[in-house]
Amino acid sequence: MIKQYIALAAIVIIMVVATVISLDILPNSTIPLSSVEVTEYQGQELSSASDFRENSIKGPQYVDINSYHLEVDGLVAHPRNYTYDQVKSFQNYQKVVKLDCVEGWSVNILWQGVLVKDILNEAQPLPPANTVIFYAVDGYSTSFPLEYLQNNQIIMAYQMNNATLPPERGFPLQLVAESKWGYKWIKWINRIELSNNSSYQGYWESRGYSISGNLNESFLK
Numbered sequence: 155m156i157k158q159y160i161a162l163a164a165i166v167i168i169m170v171v172a173t174v175i176s177l178d179i180l181p182n183s184t185i186p187l188s189s190v191e192v193t194e195y196q197g198q199e200l201s202s203a204s205d206f207r208e209n210s211i212k213g214p215q216y217v218d219i220n221s222y223h224l225e226v227d228g229l230v231a232h233p234r235n236y237t238y239d240q241v242k243s244f245q246n247y248q249k250v251v252k253l254d255c256v257e258g259w260s261v262n263i264l265w266q267g268v269l270v271k272d273i274l275n276e277a278q279p280l281p282p283a284n285t286v287i288f289y290a291v292d293g294y295s296t297s298f299p300l301e302y303l304q305n306n307q308i309i310m311a312y313q314m315n316n317a318t319l320p321p322e323r324g325f326p327l328q329l330v331a332e333s334k335w336g337y338k339w340i341k342w343i344n345r346i347e348l349s350n351n352s353s354y355q356g357y358w359e360s361r362g363y364s365i366s367g368n369l370n371e372s373f374l375k
Contacts, residue, residue, distance in 0.1 A: 234276060
């Protein structure tokens, strides 16, 4: 008799648990884990996020991703206003690119993000446009010839070394400006403007730095 009661009680318990699970009453047991940086990629040793030096004009920016938008405007046929998730919905790419700072240090990082030219193609630059100006949430800006971004696979990154960009490194978006000095690698991007002002001077350019920012040239004008 006791065994029958035990068996009946077990059946009742199983039925109760099944009902609770089906009603989603139990808390979700899945625990999200922080992303982890990789230190090597396809035989290449990678630098770490901690190897960068903090030299931004106003210190790290902490962006509320729930209210964040990336504007694409100026001389375009179709201005755009993207959420973070909409930017990430574009085809993503990854590659290792070294950042060289004018201060004399460098880092070798695996970047992942979207191609700037895919963003520009959707907005459709108008014929007078020859310059692309990037703006950041801290007031920083810099510019590039339109052809540099259209003719090269330039990434706007949201991950580095397989981990989401930390705020110190430009979350949500950092430009991977290949073949350019580090001051052209704008962080915390929130606006892209198409312009016909090929002489536009951003933050450092207006302080004596080269507009082109080419690595094979002096960073001073």
